[in-house]
Amino acid sequence: AKRHGKNCYRLYAPDMNQRAVERLSMQNNLRLALERKEFVLHYQPQLDVHTNHIIGMEALIRWQHPALGMVSPAQFIPLAEEMGLIVAIGEWVLETACTQNRQWQEQGLPEVSMGVNLSALQFKNSNLHEIVKNVLDQSRLDAGLLDLEITEQIAMDGESSIEILQSIKELGVSISIDDFGTGYSSFKYLKEFPIKTIKIDRSFIKNIHQNEKNRGIVTAIIAMAYTLGLQVLAEGVELAEELDILKEVGCDFYQGYYFSKPLPCEEIQRLLNPPCES
Numbered sequence: 001a002k003r004h005g006k007n008c009y010r011l012y013a014p015d016m017n018q019r020a021v022e023r024l025s026m027q028n029n030l031r032l033a034l035e036r037k038e039f040v041l042h043y044q045p046q047l048d049v050h051t052n053h054i055i056g057m058e059a060l061i062r063w064q065h066p067a068l069g070m071v072s073p074a075q076f077i078p079l080a081e082e083m084g085l086i087v088a089i090g091e092w093v094l095e096t097a098c099t100q101n102r103q104w105q106e107q108g109l110p111e112v113s114m115g116v117n118l119s120a121l122q123f124k125n126s127n128l129h130e131i132v133k134n135v136l137d138q139s140r141l142d143a144g145l146l147d148l149e150i151t152e153q154i155a156m157d158g159e160s161s162i163e164i165l166q167s168i169k170e171l172g173v174s175i176s177i178d179d180f181g182t183g184y185s186s187f188k189y190l191k192e193f194p195i196k197t198i199k200i201d202r203s204f205i206k207n208i209h210q211n212e213k214n215r216g217i218v219t220a221i222i223a224m225a226y227t228l229g230l231q232v233l234a235e236g237v238e239l240a241e242e243l244d245i246l247k248e249v250g251c252d253f254y255q256g257y258y259f260s261k262p263l264p265c266e267e268i269q270r271l272l273n274p275p276c277e278s
């Protein structure tokens with residue numbers, strides 16, 4: 001039995017090794033990705049539910065890994081957070097997104113707000129207010145055209161986050177709460193944080209035309225948001241039927257594959273600048 005046990009251990013060892021090696025190589029590649037300029041931003045349009053006008057974009061990071069191809073942020077963002085790299089990556093995202101938005105404006109394209117995702121570590125390990133202020137100065141983007149997306153995780157960090165967010169809001173930047181409904185203590189931070197928009201998580205939008213529970217939850221969120229003077233954006237709208245219900249229940253904005261998946265900046269440019277009709 002002893003020998004058997006030993007054999008078993010040996011059997012598993014190479015596999016575990018392999019995984020550790022892969023992870024290490026992923027970490028090394030991630031560490032070099034910024035200077036190698038392997039990150040790009042894609043942008044997903046956000047629209048007014050009632051007019052169907054594009055009112056904003058969400059910047060979503062993509063990593064073109066030398067060997068693995070496109071790596072999803074769901075895979076490398078958690079790793080970047082563990083490594084503390086997310087602070088530098090997040091700053092790059094902020095700079096790139098603001099510069100891009102300013103460029104669209106200079107090209108005479110219709111004004112859109114730019115949504116940028118923030119990680120909790122960017123609150124803890126960096127002077128976020130200073131960084132946002134510098135990025136706005138350098139890109140010369142109107143602060144009103146930047147929207148920072150935070151999650152409940154950040155909101156839960158308490159007093160210091162409120163102060164940081166308040167100081168950022170005073171720059172003229174707006175703040176959205178992302179993935180609403182999936183975390184904890186939703187009501188506390190709705191009361192205490194300087195939030196402009198609630199982004200309802202996709203899980204509540206999915207099949208809202210058939211799913212009574214989702215419809216009930218979304219209707220209640222919209223009623224509450226209205227009372228609190230907040231805007232509501234529905235995430236992950238994939239179907240015309242879902243959009244119809246969102247219209248009915250008075251949702252303000254939406255984004256999702258139904259209108260467009262996230263696109264590279266050249267395609268966004270084309271989308272914002274349709275050829276003349278005559």
Ligand code: C2E
Nearest residue numbers: 060061073074077093117118119236237238256257258262
């Ligand atoms: P998120 O902020 O909730 O972003 C929305 C995600 O849903 C995006 O995935 C988007 O492509 C996807 N999506 C949009 N519309 C639909 C739809 O109709 N159906 C479905 N099934 N999915 C839809 P993506 O781009 O893979 O990003 C995943 C997550 O990675 C983001 O979730 C966000 O948490 C994180 N992330 C992305 N970019 C950044 C970034 O620059 N900084 C930070 N800290 N996190 C980021």
Ligand code: CA
Nearest residue numbers: 058117149178
């Ligand atoms: Ca987001």
Ligand code: CA
Nearest residue numbers: 178179199235
């Ligand atoms: Ca989200």
Ligand code: CA
Nearest residue numbers: 151178179201
């Ligand atoms: Ca999410």
